[in-house]
Amino acid sequence: MDLDLNYQPKLPRDKSKKIAIVGAGEIVREAHLPAYKMAGFHVVGITDSVQLRAEQLAERYAIPKVYQSVEDLVADTDVEIVDIAVGASSQPSIVESVVAAGKHVLCQKPLGETYAMAKHIVNMCSAVGVKAAVNQQMRWAPGIAATRTIVERGWLGQLTQATIQVNVHTAFEHWPFLRQIDTLEVMYHSIHYMDAIRYLLGTPEYIYADGARYPGQVSHGETRTMIHMKFPGELRALIHDNHNNWADESDWYATFRFEGTDGIVKGTNGALYNYPQGQEDTLSFLSKELHPDFWFRPILKGKWFPHAFMGTMGELMRAVEENREPSNSVADNLKTLQMVFAAYLSMDENRPVWLSEIQ
Template structure:
């Protein structure tokens, strides 16, 4: 039975061939760059030539910890470096569109932070600018590259559980948002900055829904402006559905971060270990029960990678492959407009109390 897992492991693996590697520069030196981007790139042999942050001291500190040779004095200096053709943008959301425009004007291929843009119209304009310049641009939607999620999707695509009928995410955790001042003050929070991961992963497996229902709420003492509890339903043709139930206010010591994919001939279930003790986390789990293989009950899959930092190599690997081959990256900005449209459709549903169709990307 273990031999049957080999094609799943092959499909779930993230690899960056030597011929795809290019020197990378990073805009932003926040905690996610420190604990995820740079460690992931190092594990795959990517050379990070330099880094820039508006907080120069922080940039020097992060560069020193990871052996990054150059701390640029300005964004202009970074973009003027002729040795750098790929730029990883990891800045606050409102600074991203301007940074993207500057990067494209400088002729750089870009990996952008999610959410890709504040709205679909802005995102579409940026995509058109990149395409007109002949530059590759992708979005750092890395959950679909988390080994547990990638392996689960591989099992589903191999037909192990028959036709997929339902995808569900249940996340019931306590999140302290106070470390991100800008997030605390954001009018939109949970869907825009957290469940966007699950929505993108659902799109990776099922494509774009035709209709969505969304509702969000707060708790009296949450300390943030935006919603911290959401229930979202995605309606696909026929009887296929996806459901996301996410709560960031569980202070009772019994966190859950689970996903499940049901099909006509079995099911896949797993946990997102990162969310049980963020940012340290614990290993993911994954199991499948299948009448196709068949399995004798639930068969464990040995997940060895983690969402943070391992999955962060995935979007960069996809971007580098796109540059090398001309094929679209899995998280190409053009495709990611669909994820952004889905996010905004859910907010329209939340505000109106009615079902909404995502805007065509």
């Protein structure tokens, strides 16, 4: 019996494509560049609005070029793929320059601050025919990727429900750009869980969501959310997030659970334990098809940060190599953004919002 869960990110045969990065912040330092080093990807340049940050990362990761500007990066004919790691408000103008130069692009999430902005990016990429993907990397987190294999093999039977629960303390105020925005938790955190659930279960019909602040919090936006998703038939999903757990880390948890008529898979999202160091994901599953009452507990290797970042860039590179659309394409990501903006409309109007309403 084959119990290999096939969860490691698939990498391109040709790893020599030249990558340049826009942005030198924490996520690039702690996730993008460590992942690309592990994968053997070829990063040739970097730029940032704070030149010193780009220079420091270039020295740390032996990146040969530090560009003075995005324009200089885009003008470099050696660069084949541009990895954008900046805020959503800056992304459209950068994408416009990148695709005008005929370069492939890995966009940051959220793809757009509005659904119209995201569609504009999709249209720009489509018009010139470049490959364009979104860094929704939780699809390649070990626990989620292994669950995908279990679902595809039919070991859960007919899917009935999914739950992702997070109860931790996240100091959102440490990211200055997050302090002032009104759309915080769903747009910048639960967007990952929405995309992962859609990756595993398909796209829901409607969303009913509620978001709340915590007394005395510094950030403007919501830091507690409950998101209910209805799928066709009897399938349902729930995301329950609280980022204000004031107890010590022994009380924190970040779990997922997917259930079906023939099986159950459950596990932990190790990246949120002992953050930012994190730990490896855990997974256990029960399947009537394999054994009537035995819980399989495979040992997973790797974490969401940084290992899953090999998956997003690797999938884009494989799409270029195989001349196809990446599974995490900008067009595909519009469906995840419909979920995000449906959640915010639901919060505002206190009602279920059908995804078809987000156009």
